[in-house]
Amino acid sequence: MNKVLPALILTLSALLLAACQPYSLVRANNPVKLNGYSVTPGEEWNKASYKLGPKAVTWTSNGEVLDQLILIGDIGSGEALFKNTNKNLPMPPFTSDMMPFDVETLVKTSLKNSANGEVEVNTENLQPANFGGKSGFRFNISFYTASGLLKSGDVLGAVKDGKLYLMIYSAADLHYYKSKLPEVEKVFASVII
Amino acid sequence: MTAGKAISRLLVALSVSGLLANPLVAAQTYTPVFQPGYRPAPDTDEGGFWYQVDKVERDVARSPQLVTDPELNRYVNDLVCKLAGDYCSGIRVYIIKNPHFNASMYPNGMMHVWTGLLLRAENEAQLAAVLGHEIGHYLRSHQIDRWRSLRNGASAAIFLDMVLTMGLATMAVASGASAFGRDQEIEADQFGMDLMTKQGYEPNEAVNLWRYVNAEQAADKSKTGHSIFFATHPQPKQRIEKLEETARAVTQHKQSEFVSAEQNYLSAITPHYLEFMEDHFELQEYEQTELLLLKHQQLGYPQGQIDFFRGRLAMLQKGADFQARAETAFLASIDTAAAPAETYRELGYLYLKSRKNQEAATMFHKYLDSQPDASDRKMIEFYLSPIGNAHE
Numbered sequence: 001m002n003k004v005l006p007a008l009i010l011t012l013s014a015l016l017l018a019a020c021q022p023y024s025l026v027r028a029n030n031p032v033k034l035n036g037y038s039v040t041p042g043e044e045w046n047k048a049s050y051k052l053g054p055k056a057v058t059w060t061s062n063g064e065v066l067d068q069l070i071l072i073g074d075i076g077s078g079e080a081l082f083k084n085t086n087k088n089l090p091m092p093p094f095t096s097d098m099m100p101f102d103v104e105t106l107v108k109t110s111l112k113n114s115a116n117g118e119v120e121v122n123t124e125n126l127q128p129a130n131f132g133g134k135s136g137f138r139f140n141i142s143f144y145t146a147s148g149l150l151k152s153g154d155v156l157g158a159v160k161d162g163k164l165y166l167m168i169y170s171a172a173d174l175h176y177y178k179s180k181l182p183e184v185e186k187v188f189a190s191v192i193i
Numbered sequence: 194m195t196a197g198k199a200i201s202r203l204l205v206a207l208s209v210s211g212l213l214a215n216p217l218v219a220a221q222t223y224t225p226v227f228q229p230g231y232r233p234a235p236d237t238d239e240g241g242f243w244y245q246v247d248k249v250e251r252d253v254a255r256s257p258q259l260v261t262d263p264e265l266n267r268y269v270n271d272l273v274c275k276l277a278g279d280y281c282s283g284i285r286v287y288i289i290k291n292p293h294f295n296a297s298m299y300p301n302g303m304m305h306v307w308t309g310l311l312l313r314a315e316n317e318a319q320l321a322a323v324l325g326h327e328i329g330h331y332l333r334s335h336q337i338d339r340w341r342s343l344r345n346g347a348s349a350a351i352f353l354d355m356v357l358t359m360g361l362a363t364m365a366v367a368s369g370a371s372a373f374g375r376d377q378e379i380e381a382d383q384f385g386m387d388l389m390t391k392q393g394y395e396p397n398e399a400v401n402l403w404r405y406v407n408a409e410q411a412a413d414k415s416k417t418g419h420s421i422f423f424a425t426h427p428q429p430k431q432r433i434e435k436l437e438e439t440a441r442a443v444t445q446h447k448q449s450e451f452v453s454a455e456q457n458y459l460s461a462i463t464p465h466y467l468e469f470m471e472d473h474f475e476l477q478e479y480e481q482t483e484l485l486l487l488k489h490q491q492l493g494y495p496q497g498q499i500d501f502f503r504g505r506l507a508m509l510q511k512g513a514d515f516q517a518r519a520e521t522a523f524l525a526s527i528d529t530a531a532a533p534a535e536t537y538r539e540l541g542y543l544y545l546k547s548r549k550n551q552e553a554a555t556m557f558h559k560y561l562d563s564q565p566d567a568s569d570r571k572m573i574e575f576y577l578s579p580i581g582n583a584h585e
Contacts, residue, residue: 092477100572101542109475120258120290120472127571137572144257 022049026059035073037132037165037193042186045069052114053082065149067171067180069187075164081110089113096162100126100137107141107155107168118146123155131158131165132191141170152177156188165193223384225332229279239300239337242353246301249357253287253303260288260308260465268461269306269320276321276388277328284331292473294406298327300336308469311462312485313409314402315492317454321389322399329384335377342374382432386439395451396440403433405488412480459492466494467533470502479510497529501536508543519543534563538573545576 026045031038035055045059052058052070059069072081080091092109108121121143129138136158144150153170169184171177233239253259260266269288274281283302291307298304304327314320330336343349373381382399390396407430444451462469466489473482483506490499504522507515523540526532537560544553557573567573 090477097546099542099546101538101569109477112475124568125571126569128575139569148252148256 023047023060024049031190031192034071035165036163037073037191039071039167039187039192040190041183043183051083053080055079056082061180061183062176065172066176068169069184070166070168072164072166072168075166077162081106081166082114085114086116089117094164096159098159098164100128100139100157100159103137103157103159103164103166104139107166111141111143111168115146119143129156130189131156131160132193134158134160134193136165138188141168142173143170150174154181154184154188156191158193160193222387223329223333223380225280226334227332229283231283238341242337242340243301245353245357246299246303250285250299250301250303253289253305256289258290260290262465265461265465269324272317272321273304273324273328275392276325277332280328280332284328290469290472292469292476294409296323296327298330298336300331300334302331304328304331308465308472311465312469312473313405313488314458315405315453315455315488316398317458318389318394318398318452319402320458321392321394322385322402325385325388326381327385328388329381330373330377333377333380333384335373335381339373339377379432379435382436383439386436386443390443390447390451393449393452395453396436396443398453400433400436400440403436407433409481409484412484413478455492459494463494467498470498474502474505474509477509479506482506495529495531497526497531497536498533500526500529501533501539504536504539508539516543516547534560534567537563538569541573541576 023046026032026041026047028041028044031040034057041059043061045061048058048060048064050058053072055074056070056072058064059071061067075081075094077096078093080093082091084091089112091113092106094103094106098106104123104126108123111121112119121141124140126137126139129136131137136156138154138156141153141155142151150173151170152173153168155166155168157164157166159165167188169180171180233243235241235244266286266288270286273284273286277284284304285302286304286306288306288308288311291309292312293307293309294313295307296305296310304324306324310323311320314323340349340352343352386396386399389399473485482502486499486502486506490496500522504519504526507519507522520540520543523536523543526536527540537556541553541556541560544550544556554577557577561567561570561573
């Protein structure tokens with residue numbers, strides 16, 4: 001017992017310390033370089049240390065369960081938005097001939113497959129939008145998570161020189177979606193590409 | 194063993210009248226291992242299992258993935274009742290929007306029917322074969338038996354986890370511990386065939402369904418070939434042979450003609466065909482989809498909708514002349530009354546991509562005319578504007 005306990009405490013502390021670094025601070029009002037473009041947030045965000053895809057960065061304010069903004073860029077033909085997490089549900093690839101209408105389906109299936117196929121993602125309100133002065137598009141998403149939480153969100157994107165740039169915002173529909181939306185709009189409007 | 198348990202374990206003849214009407218001397222018949230209305234005492238292991246499954250059922254009952262259409266639910270429920278007879282009141286059917294081929298049964302009487310099964314069955318007899326199979330698991334208490342036999346190992350925990358999570362999940366199941374054993378599957382097959390033939394359904398339809406599912410699996414070139422169904426069920430060759438054998442025996446002793454009831458089935462599914470196939474497309478299973486559409490065409494689902502999905506499939510699959518193939522399919526679709534409004538939009542985008550702006554505009558106008566409240570109206574109007582026209 002005398003030998004086991006200190007070893008156990010040491011192991012647990014090591015595990016706790018390792019768990020202390022999953023996020024880094026994204027400062028407010030400072031331009032942030034992303035894959036092929038930059039944005040300037042108006043508030044502080046937390047950047048996750050994990051990556052959903054090699055060119056996907058995740059920010060959150062209150063934790064991913066409540067809100068998250070996925071910033072993706074420089075996606076070329078044949079590349080997927082996210083890494084495969086289930087070999088039976090492969091991530092669909094982007095192709096450079098895709099139009100906003102096709103990207104809508106791409107996002108829908110990519111989000112569904114990233115949740116192990118357990119969510120049904122609805123998309124609507126596809127419309128033209130400004131992406132850093134370029135002709136882009138945006139649409140709304142909504143889905144229930146596997147545990148039954150309703151999430152709503154906005155997607156802003158553009159295809160430039162055959163490459164796809166996307167920002168996917170989603171948050172718990174109850175309170176969080178609307179409360180964070182003005183800041184997300186600020187990020188959307190700050191794109192420099 | 195409690196007195197209640199002892200009673201529950203009495204072998205009860207399923208349906209005396211059914212047996213008299215159709216003396217299946219050749220086939221082995223099975224009987225349920227509990228009485229209708231059975232519920233285990235809460236302080237037993239089985240009671241604990243039910244408690245867990247009841248909790249899952251509460252979530253399932255309010256899941257957004259449920260198909261709630263009353264008519265379709267009534268149709269499937271009625272068929273279950275027809276097959277289960279006196280046990281009908283103990284079974285609750287939940288139709289779940291999930292494009293994979295599966296159905297599942299829980300010890301407390303909760304039954305899941307996935308929309309992927311409804312898309313693949315060709316007639317009422319085939320659906321009855323699967324529902325009968327599931328009812329067979331239920332009436333023979335297979336899940337509880339399986340769990341008890343695994344109880345002392347880590348596999349019992351995996352099994353329980355599997356049973357409690359697989360309901361709505363697409364692929365969450367580990368293939369290590371099957372929900373049922375091989376013998377249980379064969380027993381459920383036989384029991385199911387017994388139930389379906391007692392109601393006059395053609396037993397060979399059970400064989401036809403498994404054959405098709407096998408063929409679809411073999412057509413898969415894109416993935417590893419592990420479907421949800423084969424992760425939880427033994428490989429089907431042996432089962433098909435056994436079913437064929439039983440079907441032959443049953444057919445030899447038949448006293449009246451068996452039916453497949455294709456029209457009943459198609460009338461029940463057709464109103465949902467478009468919606469279920471939309472979900473199916475998200476699977477990106479192109480080779481399987483080709484087979485499925487071929488089957489749907491032979492069955493007589495609305496041709497305009499089949500052509501719409503053929504066009505969509507060509508666009509996704511690409512390959513030689515895919516745009517021309519898609520165009521042909523979409524144009525065939527809009528020639529019919531069953532064409533979804535989205536066909537016009539698909540054609541609009543197809544023409545826009547091949548720089549046929551005039552044709553694109555015509556199709557986009559038709560789309561907006563038929564869908565005045567389309568949520569993507571602004572996007573379509575952008576393409577109709579001079580700037581949008583120059584865009585591509």
